[in-house]
Amino acid sequence: MADRNSQQRTIREEVSLEGVGLHTGKEVKLTFKPAPENTGYVFRRVDLEGSPEVEADVSYVVNTQRGTNLDKNGVSIQTSEHVLAACVGLEIDNLYIELNASEPPIMDGSSKFFVEALEKAGTVEQDAEREEYVVDQIICYRDENGSEIIAMPADEYQVTTMVDFGTKVLGTQNASIEHLSEFKTEIADARTFSFLHEIETLLEHGLIKGGDLNNAIVYVDKEISEETLKKLRVAFNRDEISVKPNGILDNLTLHYPNEAARHKLLDVLGDVALVGTRIRGKIIATKPGHHVNTEFAKKLAKVIKAEKRNNVPKIDLSQPPLMDVNDIMDTLPHRSPFLLVDKIYELTDTHVIGMKNVTMNEPFFVGHFPGKPVMPGVLQVEAMAQTGGILALKSVPDPENYLTFFMKIDNVKFKRQVVPGDTLIFKLELLAPIRRGICQMQGYAYVNGQLATEAILMAQIVKSK
Structure with a gap:
């Protein structure tokens, strides 16, 4: 589900600005403060007892009539989108956004002043890596009024908006950004708009x-x-x-002939920020508005949550592997018919991803339900363990001189049958650093993007004689 590239960022120091809320008319002070890694964007109402917090999460959206309004346990944040768009547009990951009222200042109706404040505060890299949802399928939400938002695969986060209000005065307008780096100069100063009626x-x-x-x-x-x-x-x-x-x-004077479409793009960025995860993909929004934006964000959040739960690795099987079967045999002592992993695609100090093609010629199919061939669950665990052995042996300088032996298997669950023609993808992650040759791993096996088997494996690395 996620691709990790580069470090998370927050701001170097706190910074404040003041103004009035568009709908409340109240004077309000907004303060951006640095936040620890993995915090995301969190609003904090310092005017209320205990300074309660409202995370920028689409599950808290309660009203989208004149902006995207959040509510958590009776604590409200109104018109959140212009602030959040600035945070996303500057690629800042973690922030506390303190307010002494329910609504950020409207300023000039754009994100310009929030961008300027955040740039004044400066940014710093944090230790944690940035998590990014990589769109690999078409995700679409359409409402009964013909508004539609689609996410599709792309090399980076891109947004296109197309607006048509059916009025001569505004007409049809489009706006796009191909790179988030364009936000500051092309989108941030696009102001909100209304019709006279x-x-x-x-x-x-x-x-x-x-x-x-x-x-x-x-x-x-x-x-x-x-x-x-x-x-x-x-x-x-x-x-x-x-x-x-x-x-x-x-x-006032228009900044751009298509300022309305650019502002709608700004709103899309701010509303989709409520998904809580960076996105790599292209969003095309036709006649967007806060309701359709946030409904799309809810759908996208569900897809991301499901993929996180399944933890399905994303690998391109058409690409050359990191290790082929000959490389694997140089590391593991297993040989046919008991070598049960064909390729290794990823190998780091903490995780490994491997693959096995399950063919009709597997010797175990001869006697295991020959009328309805099913790969034995214990062999799925063995294949997972062999993949884990590659990870364990990475911790020694001369893996060919070591063996790995099972010590314990816990929490084994078989979720679905594995049959001839299936491609098994194994992912194993260290649960703790390897100490005294003891390696504890969480293992998963997937078929067709679905979890087939999982287990916690403990093995010991032993020098071969």
Whole structure:
């Protein structure tokens, strides 16, 4: 499920900024603080007793009407997406985000000021390696309104958004980033936007208290009456407001012709951050919004959780192995018909991944359920142990002069039958450093991406005479 590349990062020192919440209108101070490895993004409400924390986790999403709002045990975080987009865009892995209100400051409606603050704080590498979910299949979520988000394989994290609100004033727009390094210059300063009819509704309900028309592009999608203009002048404390020829209010100038699509991309990055894992793959979002973004994030999180639970190794069987059968025979004393591992694809100080093709010609099929050939479970464990022997013998400088012997097998579980034509993938991981020649490993065997057998194996490395 995961590919580990490079180190996790946090910020060098804490940094703060202040502003008002868009919907609450409350003055708020936000402080980014360094966080230990494997923390992820964690919001902390310092205005509440005990400074309760809300992890940036899609399972806490409760409302997506005017932003992505989280709630954990009654503790709320509103409009989380612009802050989270900045964290992802700068490739920072671990952060505490302290707030003295429920909502981060809206600033100018983009991620620009959060990016600037985080860059001012600087970043530092941490000891733990970064975990990344590698998309290797099409993952799709579509809602009844025709919004759709698809994740597909790609060499790095890429996002494309396509927006179409069915209005002449906005039209159809697209935006893309091929590399996260483009976020700061191409996406971070794209501001949030609204349509005039939405602004009118929000004003009638006493919302957007923090809006001063310097933090939102307003597209005028209907005839604007003098009465509405009067309301807007009062609400935003402006002497004059008019509509530009391009159909937006004259409070600000567009940074890009497709600023709306770029902001939607920003929102996708912030909402998908709630999956809690870095992603290597391409996301294509058609008519995205916070609801469809977070529903997609929930689906993606489920896929990742299932793969983590199964712990299925990702190897390309078409690539040359690290060790072929001749290399294996140079290390292990086993020979046909009892050599039960064909290739080794990965070998580190702490884990090994091997493979066996199960053919109809295996000698054990002659007598083991000959009418319905099934590989004996004990031989699956033996094959797993032989693969583990390669890992154990890596700890000695002259493995050809050592043997490994079983000492104990625990927690053996057989999950599915292994039959002719199956390819068994073995993964063994050290449970503790090898001491005094004692090697304890957690072993798994997989067929077709599903767990077939698991066991905890203990072996002893002994010098051969």
